[in-house]
Amino acid sequence: MSVTVASVSANFTRDLEQNYALIAQLLDDARDRGTELVAFPEAAIGGYLSSLGNHGDTVKSTRRSLPPAIRLDGPEIARVQELAGDTVVTIGFCELDDDGETRYNAAVCLDGGTVYGSYRKVHQPLGENMSYSAGSEYRAFDTPVGRLGMQICYDKAFPEAARMLALDGAEIVVSMSAWPAARTATAEDLQDDRWTYRFNQFDIARALDNQVFWIASNQSGTFGSLRYVGNAKVVDPGGNVLATTLLGAGLAVAEIDVDETFRAMRGGMFHLRDRRPDVYGAIAEADARHVNGWRELAHA
Known part of the structure; x- marks a missing residue:
């Protein structure tokens, strides 16, 4: 059975009303094209951080610039559900934990009646840990459009992250980002920028790695x-x-047939089946031996 899916490229800010209006507009556009799943970006509710690196946003120094902290069961997510209706939506936001203090770069998958799953970003780049705590789990879940897993931005650079979701049965992986151009030697045409190139290559590689x-x-x-x-x-x-x-801003829309495509793509060379976990134990051993050395190099 085929479904139509859409991926969003758009600009979201601290202005929640602007965010909701844009979400509503994009959902209307997607529904006009028969779309059943719409993937919004990282931090689509409340915007992302204003900078990264050594001058990144911190709770103590730049509280006013931080995204609004939202509870998963709060009115902001409920409003997105109202807008979603029968459409399955994935969307990023800043999640406030139950302790009222800890913040996560998070995402949720929902429609008008159900929250299917949520995710807290595991991998943090360039000082993002000054603003957010890190998540610790990858988990796929069932939705009306198929079994789905979520990642956020820098996660796509780590093959293990996508593989965890694929091994948990994910048929569709939604990777939400606030991925910028390079900070130095930025290309005049952003389509030729080296960080654009990496963004696109990671997407292709992770899809192909895990089929x-x-x-x-x-x-x-x-x-x-x-x-x-x-x-x-x-x-x-x-x-x-x-x-x-x-x-450009807008929607990337495609019709997909999970069952038929999996039969064709996985009928011969099926990467998940043909793995050799008995050979891979050295990866965990190498992590244990070298992680402290890598950390020292990163902070040298």
Whole structure:
């Protein structure tokens, strides 16, 4: 059975009313095209951080610039559910933990009646840990459009993250980002920027590694010191880009048939089946031996 999916490239700010209006507009556009799943970017509710690196936002020094902290069961998520209706939506936000203090870069998958799953970003780049705590779990879950897993931005650089979801049965992986252009030696044409190139290559590689449908959303435009690269896309299990926004804002829409595509793509060379876990134990052993040394190098 085929379903139509859409990935969003758009600019979201601290203005929640602007965010909701944009979400509503994009959902209307997607529904007009028969879309059943819409993937919004990282931090689509309340915007992302205004900068990264040594001058990143911190709770203590730049409280006013931080995204609003939202509870998973709060009115902000409920409002997105109202807008979603029968459409399955994945969307990023800043989650406030039950302790009332701890913040996570998070995402939720929902429709008007159900929250299907949530995720807290595990991998943190360039000082993001000054603003957010890290998550610790990858888990797939069932939705009306198939078994789905979620990642956020830098997660896509780690093959293990996508593999964990694939091994948990994910047929579709949604990778939500606020992925910027390079901070130095930025290309005049952002489509040629080296960070745009990496963003696109990771999407293709992770889809092909795990033979899953990969839906990559991203912020576009600018926010604070960050200039986003867009390039929302839908990639099939063979690493083929079915639809992309390139640098522009809007929707990348594609019709996918999970069962039929999996039969074709996995009928011969099936990467998950053909793994050799008995050979991979050295990976965990190497982590235990070298992680402290890597940390020392990173802070040298």
